[in-house]
Amino acid sequence: MKSGLVTIKDIAxxxxxxxxxxxxxxxxxxxxxxxxxRAVNELAQKLNYQPNAVALSLKQxxxxxxxxxxxxxxxxxxxxxxxxxEDVAYDAGFNVIICQSNERYEREVANARTLLASRVDGVLVxxxxxxxxxxxxxxxxxxxxxxxxxxxxxxGLEADQVIIDDLDASYRATxxxxxxxxxxxxxxxxxxxxxxxxxxxxxxxxxLEEAGLEVDPSLIIEADSFEKARLAVMRLLNExxxxxxxxxxxxxxxxxxxxxxxxRGFKIPDEIAVVGFSDGRFSGITDPTLTSVDQHGYEMxxxxxxxxxxxxxxxxxxxxxxxxxxxxxxxxxxxSVFL
Amino acid sequence: MKSGLVTIKDIAxxxxxxxxxxxxxxxxxxxxxxxxxRAVNELAQKLNYQPNAVALSLKQxxxxxxxxxxxxxxxxxxxxxxxxxEDVAYDAGFNVIICQSNERYEREVANARTLLASRVDGVLVxxxxxxxxxxxxxxxxxxxxxxxxxxxxxxGLEADQVIIDDLDASYRATxxxxxxxxxxxxxxxxxxxxxxxxxxxxxxxxxLEEAGLEVDPSLIIEADSFEKARLAVMRLLNExxxxxxxxxxxxxxxxxxxxxxxxRGFKIPDEIAVVGFSDGRFSGITDPTLTSVDQHGYEMxxxxxxxxxxxxxxxxxxxxxxxxxxxxxxxxxxxSVFL
Numbered sequence: 001m002k003s004g005l006v007t008i009k010d011i012a013x014x015x016x017x018x019x020x021x022x023x024x025x026x027x028x029x030x031x032x033x034x035x036x037x038r039a040v041n042e043l044a045q046k047l048n049y050q051p052n053a054v055a056l057s058l059k060q061x062x063x064x065x066x067x068x069x070x071x072x073x074x075x076x077x078x079x080x081x082x083x084x085x086e087d088v089a090y091d092a093g094f095n096v097i098i099c100q101s102n103e104r105y106e107r108e109v110a111n112a113r114t115l116l117a118s119r120v121d122g123v124l125v126x127x128x129x130x131x132x133x134x135x136x137x138x139x140x141x142x143x144x145x146x147x148x149x150x151x152x153x154x155x156g157l158e159a160d161q162v163i164i165d166d167l168d169a170s171y172r173a174t175x176x177x178x179x180x181x182x183x184x185x186x187x188x189x190x191x192x193x194x195x196x197x198x199x200x201x202x203x204x205x206x207x208l209e210e211a212g213l214e215v216d217p218s219l220i221i222e223a224d225s226f227e228k229a230r231l232a233v234m235r236l237l238n239e240x241x242x243x244x245x246x247x248x249x250x251x252x253x254x255x256x257x258x259x260x261x262x263x264r265g266f267k268i269p270d271e272i273a274v275v276g277f278s279d280g281r282f283s284g285i286t287d288p289t290l291t292s293v294d295q296h297g298y299e300m301x302x303x304x305x306x307x308x309x310x311x312x313x314x315x316x317x318x319x320x321x322x323x324x325x326x327x328x329x330x331x332x333x334x335x336s337v338f339l
Numbered sequence: 340m341k342s343g344l345v346t347i348k349d350i351a352x353x354x355x356x357x358x359x360x361x362x363x364x365x366x367x368x369x370x371x372x373x374x375x376x377r378a379v380n381e382l383a384q385k386l387n388y389q390p391n392a393v394a395l396s397l398k399q400x401x402x403x404x405x406x407x408x409x410x411x412x413x414x415x416x417x418x419x420x421x422x423x424x425e426d427v428a429y430d431a432g433f434n435v436i437i438c439q440s441n442e443r444y445e446r447e448v449a450n451a452r453t454l455l456a457s458r459v460d461g462v463l464v465x466x467x468x469x470x471x472x473x474x475x476x477x478x479x480x481x482x483x484x485x486x487x488x489x490x491x492x493x494x495g496l497e498a499d500q501v502i503i504d505d506l507d508a509s510y511r512a513t514x515x516x517x518x519x520x521x522x523x524x525x526x527x528x529x530x531x532x533x534x535x536x537x538x539x540x541x542x543x544x545x546x547l548e549e550a551g552l553e554v555d556p557s558l559i560i561e562a563d564s565f566e567k568a569r570l571a572v573m574r575l576l577n578e579x580x581x582x583x584x585x586x587x588x589x590x591x592x593x594x595x596x597x598x599x600x601x602x603r604g605f606k607i608p609d610e611i612a613v614v615g616f617s618d619g620r621f622s623g624i625t626d627p628t629l630t631s632v633d634q635h636g637y638e639m640x641x642x643x644x645x646x647x648x649x650x651x652x653x654x655x656x657x658x659x660x661x662x663x664x665x666x667x668x669x670x671x672x673x674x675s676v677f678l
Contacts, residue, residue, distance in 0.1 A: 118457040
């Protein structure tokens with residue numbers, strides 16, 4: 001074997017292990033055993049293996065760690081996103097550190113500083129509800145740390161982003177209720193000052209209009225929690241409002257509506273069908289189980305991480321920014337059709 | 340004012356702000372505005388303020404960041420622990436970075452390396468279910484990074500720890516069922532190879548024995564999920580086993596049991612009372628609501644962080660290690676008594 005022309009593949013063949021194991025052993029990757037690292041490094045030295053100097057210097061500058069800024073870990077959706085992020089990152093030999101803003105702007109700013117100080121190679125970020133100044137994110141970019149936004153994006157900030165088409169998901173959820181024959185569908189809406197609240201309402205309205213059904217403003221109620229839904233259903237029933245379907249902006253709201261409807265003696269889905277949004281951990285344990293929109297948090301995490309790793313590892317990271325729009329799926333269960 | 344004797348309090352009085360704001364401004368803490376920092380530093384210079392040199396050098400070596408290793412973020416209990424950690428840490432001027440082991444030993448090892456590379460001042464750790472080698476944790480200690488264990492501890496590893504008295508909590512949950520007049524109580528138990536599973540069963544047995552009730556082995560069933568509970572209840576009812584109470588090792592198991600009991604026409608709590616464990620997000624949205632054990636995750640996070648910050652900031656951190664045992668509370672709801 002001629003020295004200087006020895007490749008990773010040569011070492012792999014000699015030791016009867018995979019090339020990627022050799023590559024990771026040479027990078028001192030934590031997943032590779034000390035024994036394997038020793039064997040690889042000894043053979044590399046013996047064969048006078050010369051890594052591509054440019055590639056190596058790029059690699060050595062990296063911490064092989066990516067940072068995640070997440071609004072609230074307690075939400076099932078966000079914890080699913082983290083699972084997706086971690087699976088892609090660890091597979092690629094990157095570690096993940098997570099900072100939670102807890103929906104607070106000051107903490108998000110502190111998160112960005114902490115990740116910068118930890119010398120992460122890139123950051124995945126979903127901004128808090130209260131973030132209106134983006135200097136801390138520009139600051140990361142100014143330090144050559146690529147960003148990818150997931151779920152909650154920042155209009156005007158140039159970066160890759162992954163979002164879900166909320167309007168389309170709501171439209172399909174409402175159309176499903178219409179297809180089961182419902183004509184008077186209540187919408188429990190999220191706060192209309194938030195884009196997400198407006199888009200979900202717009203999808204509902206679009207489906208009704210397309211089907212030639214009346215959009216009755218008295219059936220559109222801002223209620224986005226278990227308790228608010230219980231009160232709102234109570235009021236609708238006491239006012240003798242007729243309705244045969246409910247589309248709620250999240251699952252807990254749908255479940256609150258379902259319970260009150262059942263307590264007042266109506267059958268689900270026979271008399272009133274209910275559809276939620278975001279398919280968390282609750283939809284499978286209600287009785288009947290809850291039809292809901294699966295937002296594919298895990299997939300969002302994997303896609304965002306793939307985009308970030310591409311930015312980090314590309315020789316030339318100057319290619320145009322990309323926005324990926326994921327579709328959400330309606331998961332039909334017992335609250336809207338007989339199963 | 341005599342120079343050299345100027346204190347933080349003097350600066351605070353002069354600027355009409357608190358001493359802790361002055362202290363944090365001098366430390367360049369992110370929560371303090373640039374304006375305040377400028378004013379404090381200018382005045383400190385003007386008055387020739389001399390910080391305690393030893394204390395300052397200790398402080399400057401710090402990153403003011405603590406690391407958290409957590410098994411699974413998706414669990415409500417662990418996300419509550421994180422909230423408690425963050426509230427205490429941010430209040431004290433420390434940032435928090437979180438690494439998830441996802442119950443995998445290799446990831447936990449990678450987590451420890453990442454936190455070491457991020458130069459954290461201390462680490463809060465709850466070990467994964469599969470961790471049997473603790474070299475990665477010793478390694479942190481060898482690098483003078485104090486550890487505090489929360490919830491899942493490592494016998495034999497010298498460190499502060501915070502745990503919950505699981506046996507006592509189960510004992511009280513079972514005693515509550517006995518106090519409502521139940522005599523044939525089913526226990527859906529966790530895996531008996533895990534300490535937590537054994538302790539919860541032991542608490543149940545202790546309460547029965549203390550009340551002079553028979554411990555019937557056919558009423559102790561290893562079932563720790565929604566689905567397993569449904570199957571187990573089905574089988575008990577089909578075998579015409581008589582029982583008037585259920586104590587489950589977690590809430591999802593209790594909810595699975597509740598649903599099947601109700602579907603088979605039994606009334607809760609009239610005919611069968613049900614108690615869960617760990618008071619997650621589900622207990623308030625079932626019908627009836629679920630009596631359960633509140634494990635005080637938030638409190639566990641605050642206590643563990645206070646212990647860690649004390650280790651980090653003490654001039655002499657050589658004091659004996661401490662184990663804090665927190666009590667869990669039973670939260671009585673509609674599944675065990677009429678509300």
